[in-house]
Amino acid sequence: MDITHEVFNQPEPLVNYNLFEGNRALRDALKFNAPGLSTAGLLQLGARLGTADMQTHARLANVHAPELHTHDRFGRRIDQVEFHPSYHALMTEAVGAGLHGTPWANHQSPSPHVERAAGFMLFTELEPSSLCPISMTYAVTPALRGNAAIYADWAPKLTSRQYDQMLKVWRDKPGVTMGMGMTEKQGGSDVRANTTRAVPDGMDGWGQRFAVTGHKWFFSAPMCDAFLILAQAPAGLSCLFLPRVLPDGSLNVIRIQRLKDKLGNKANASAEVEFSAASAWLVGEEGRGVPQILAMGTMTRLDCALGTSGLMRQALSLALNHTAQRSAFGQPLIKQPLMRNVLADLAIESEAACALSIRLARCFDHPDDAHEQALSRLLTPVAKFWICKRGSAFAQEAMECLGGNGYVEEGGECIMARIYREMPVNSIWEGAGNIMALDLLRALRKQGAVAALAQELRAAKGAHPALDRMAAALPVRLEEMASELQARRLAQEVALALQAALLCQTAPRAVADAFCDSRLAGHWGQTFGTLASSTDFDRIIERAMPRKLS
Structure with a gap:
């Protein structure tokens, strides 16, 4: 066979790496929100989820979509959905990791919701859509306490780490x-x-x-x-x-x-x-019924924020992996000045999403703490609105880092395309943007919400002038924009202020300063890749790398 050309300057795939070990933003968020948490289990989960076998399961489960069978061959109604075996492999892994019910089981973790949130984010990097029943099981279980008899029968099964796909009593x-x-x-x-x-x-x-x-x-x-x-x-x-x-x-x-x-x-x-x-x-x-089921909706909204944060992290990892190995115009893409601006901008957006999501999960670990519960009512709609709203634009920019390789699908192997298609669901599911913005207005009318926000921002006082200015002005802004017409703008400002405050406490100075300078001080354009020239691009990009390349 004639060989017309040699294939070169194509990156090696991002596979067989530890998703948790390389995610310094997540590790630092855990240290801040759950300092007593052992991360040994997350380290093991991160290693399993980064394997080629698990990536193959993720691909096959999406290529071979579920099929509905309404009747059997004899004409009897059966109403069953058939899944590819890889879907069941993913479910077995997610259930085995306790992502569906660990916080409701007898556990030793000092921060079970934060630990579960971190695992949920890691699994989302592998394959997000199989997590839908996982998320709903997590959210539904406490709601069942409204019927003590059903809860007594079903709760042990709902927290079991054994997955059974069969249709049985x-x-x-x-x-x-x-x-x-x-x-x-x-x-x-x-x-x-x-x-x-x-x-x-x-x-x-x-x-x-x-x-x-x-x-x-x-x-x-x-x-x-x-x-x-x-x-x-x-x-x-x-x-x-x-x-x-x-x-x-x-x-x-x-x-x-x-x-x-x-x-x-x-x-x-x-x-x-x-x-x-x-x-x-x-x-x-x-x-x-509405108040009963809304309690469940609150927990699925947490998972929407966590899921989008995980997708952002995976899109960023793919972009970094590609640009570090692909050369253009005489040097690796990751060394090109404008690409460095884009990658650093994506990195701080991803870390801010992670910080806010894990902070929200921490609220669920303290159901008897008045401040945490007031913050939960405020943070839930804000985190879901802002993080999920940013997801699609983030995925598009990350896809551009791969160029045509990010857009073309060959047998479902382009993970970036799968991420891009997945992004809108978290923004729409359990209440689209307008619903979240209106929920924020309702939360602000409840006693303790504004004080909880002020307390969170006060913890970062003096860290950055732009954050101090926004924190001082926010009480007035809450009054000025407490109408439906301005609810989205208000949700954006609260989200950015909280993300900045968290980064000032958990991230290196380079990351926190770049976020505050761009998102709060206005040294930023209307798209990614418009950070100021004074940004410490090297430090930000090095921190975000998913693994070291030889």
């Missing part, structure tokens, strides 16, 4: 997962417009049972073992527990109409379903 499985269904065609985020009906259908060992008839427009992870849903009961919109397999072993009447054909999130199944007198049990107080 809960008592015959070593571990289970949960999903949820809230939105309907006519309502979307306005769940009070739901029309699905729940008719009382007797009492049993799990309490009040209902027969549910209606639909859900987005029914997430339909192959989970059970779901929390919203339906109109006689007393109003209520939260109900709906298992796929009933206690007697028969299938519940959950009809999967179709799977969503989504932009990204390909490995995960999202469905449209209908219920025909399906059996469900009341969780919490009848007619109080």
Whole structure:
């Protein structure tokens, strides 16, 4: 065979490296927020997730998307979704790492939510869409306490580190997962417009049972073992527990109409379903379904911020790996002045997202601390709004660092393209940008929220003049922009101030100064790669490198 050319100046793939070991931003965020935490488990997880085998599973699970089988070959209704074996391999790893339920189990960790958050971020770098049922199981478990009998039966299975993909009654499985269904065609985020009906259908060992008839427009992870849903009961919109397999072993009447054909999130199944007198049990107080299920929504919003932060980190790592090995115009891309500006700008954005996300996770480790709970109400919508909103622009810029190699997909091997398609889901899921901005306004009206914000900013007083100016002006800005028309601008300012304060306490001076100079002092353009010439580019880029290259 004739050889027309030699392949050279192409980078080696970023594989067989430790995701945690090379992530100094995450390691420093953990030291700040959970100083007593042992990171041995995260180090082991980071090593496993960086292997070629796990990357292959991530690729195959996305290339071979879930398939819906509504009937068997004899015409019987089965409503099952078939996944590629690699999806189940990913689920086995995530469940085995405890990312779905460790904080609710008997644990020795002094900071279980922070530890779990770090693991969730690391796994997102490998493959994010399989984490949908993991996130929902994490969020649903505490909500089940609204029904003591169901919680007693299901909680041990929900925190088990054994994954079982089979469709069986809960008592015959070593571990289970949960999903949820809230939105309907006519309502979307306005769940009070739901029309699905729940008719009382007797009492049993799990309490009040209902027969549910209606639909859900987005029914997430339909192959989970059970779901929390919203339906109109006689007393109003209520939260109900709906298992796929009933206690007697028969299938519940959950009809999967179709799977969503989504932009990204390909490995995960999202469905449209209908219920025909399906059996469900009341969780919490009848007619109080929205507050009951919102507590769960708060935790999934945390995961949206964590997930986007993880995707940012992986996109940055890929960009750094490529530019360090690819030469153009006589030297490696990473040495080119303008590319260095872009890479450093992406690096400080990624670290700021990580710092804010882990700080939010710390709030969940202190449910009895008034300051932490006030901060949680404030930080949750702010972190989800700002970090997730920045994700798509971040992924596009990181993709440009790879040029055409970042845009073209060959057999699903271009991880950057998968990241780019995944970014919007976290911004949309569990309340898009406007919903988060409005939630921030509601949080600011609650007692203690403004004081909690001021306390967080006060911890970094004197670290940077631009931060001091913003912290001093923010109370007035909170009054000026406390209207719906300015809610997004307010969310942006609160997010930037908090990110700056955190970086001033956790990151090297080069990173904190570059962030404050650009995002707060205005020495920045309208796109990445516009940092001031005085920026310490070498220090920032060296800190962000995912591994040392020989």
